[in-house]
Amino acid sequence: MGKEMMYADAIAAAIIEEMQRDPNVVFYGQNMAMTERDPMLKKFGKERVRIAPISETAEIGIGIGAAMTGLRPIVELWMSEFMLVAFDQVINEAPRLRYMSGGQVSVPLVLKAGYGFCAGWAGQHSNCIYHTMMGIPGLKVVVPSTPADAKGLMVAAIRDDNPVVYLHSYMLTLEKGEVPEGEYVVPLGVADIKRNGTDVTIVAIGWMVKKALAAAERLAEEGISAGVVDPRTLAPLDVATIVDSVKKTGRVVLVDQAPRHSSAAAVIAGEIAEHAVGCVNALRMVTALDAPIPYSEPLENYVVPHEDKIVEAVKAVMAHDAVAA
């Protein structure tokens, strides 16, 4: 049985449930738990719920050290770009320490941040930087697209013994959906078929899943059956599910909010090229245009992928036969 919940509340529910289950889970970040009225602070106390200064390097580094020695920290970073000031810790520390120790230590750490806030935040707070992390061995990257996935993936991220970057779309914060009550785990590395379709496979990530589903709805009215596959985690990437779907339809559109050459879509396109060779006749990538995110609304809308562009791309691939000649 499920309960209608907002995406943001589903994430919070997962954190609360895991903190109840496991006393080693701690939660800290900037501008949180500031007063004694804070509900998390009331529930779990000031040892486990903490306010941190604006010090991403130390916040993340402390999370790593705490994870190496027995805690399971969740660091609230608010915006994914804030990780850039501490990228050594994210890229060159957290995912390397286990390997360098020959498997002696593990780093069960969750770095939680919103991404892609397309609401007039301009060039430094609206970006998608997951591409820089999904190719780092040892790091896992999660991008949930629904409230249910948001909950189940957060639970899995907290329980995972590896560092996990958990990126929630700011644009989905208030999105409502049915969320299973009680313990609910979505395993990392398993894609989800959000809609079945026989003519074309749309692979979409995070906020783009919602746009892809809306596009698929419109296309159905025109007699085109578009399936939507949501990888849910970019690392590990469920190549098999994506390739299976693509092999059935022979046509693929990849939708990603990131700019073309730093998109997850480009990586997925490479996997499709290798693993579905001979089965795919047409592939299009619908990504952000190659520009920083601009401030003014019409400019922003122009740069970021939207429904019309997805519909257009699907029609373009539909012009090709389903199977390569």
Add this chain to the structure above:
Amino acid sequence: MPQKTAKKSAPRKAKTDTNQLRWMYTQMVRIREFEETVKRVFIEHPGVIRGHSHLGDGAEASIVGALYTRHDTDFVMPSYRCHGYPIVLGTPLRNMMAEIFGRRDGLCHGFGGSMHLADPARYFPGTSGIIGQSIAHATGAALTAQVKKSSQIVYCFFGDGASKQGAFFESLNMAAVWKLPIVYILENNQYQAYTHFSLEDANAVAGDPLSKKAEAFSIPGATVDGTDPEAVRKVVAKAADRARAGDGPSLVETKFYRLSAHGNVITVPPLPTQFPEHEAVAVYGNRKEFEQWHAKDPVKRFRARLLKDRVLTEASAKQIEAAARAEVEDAVQFALTSPLPAPEEALQYVYA
């Protein structure tokens, strides 16, 4: 891994007794012998050690004096110049040397090398090769100790260069705000890689000790002669007591001199790696400084003192030194005969 009980491995007394002074000298000699042997391997077995190795000769008094105050389950988290610490913790030298030689029997099975020794079973969780970053990790271990109420403290060692990193300032601020049980030991060996600290440290430029940085965080700071293990012990003991009492972090600057160069020469294959001359001579042409500090060699100084105080005799000192030599030679032979890892093992340990 952390245990609730923390019993003392080396109980402190008002006056350090003979056995404890002998223990200190033994550890210092073991470190020195290990480091000099690693250095010699560059000549005697060219190509056996790859990449970059950083030696702690000169740091013996700082390492041993500080760790003398450690209780059995306290964490030790140094930088990439990391050989000395696990030696004191009892990590087998065989596995350390095998790791430096990239062998399967290495502490980390050949995945880490000289810069990334780790022995979490002995409360030495691992190191970072990126200067200053492990200060944050050590601070995180202190968070674990505080949250778990394990009564452990953390000994965090780093160099003078690292104290110019953002990770240093951010970590000390957070440790002070959260009153974390940690002792920050700033090992001022006077050279950040190739740069003398007087060229890059604001406190040094102003003629102040580097421990003045503690004032920025309103925590105790002290500078001590890092060539004297007893002096280090006394100052670190106070800082450790403060951490154990729940009063938060302290910063101790142990000032000494790195007796060897920053690391081996960075060579491009097929040239084998070699160990160069110290920067004081090679870069700055200052042989006088180099010789003055070698005259204050902490191992030789402590030996002379123990002989004078009749804690050791010439014969008992030689016995300690011979035992260390034999132990390290055994480690070299073990490492040389340990197999190299099989190539496909490379994909182990990426994920837990």
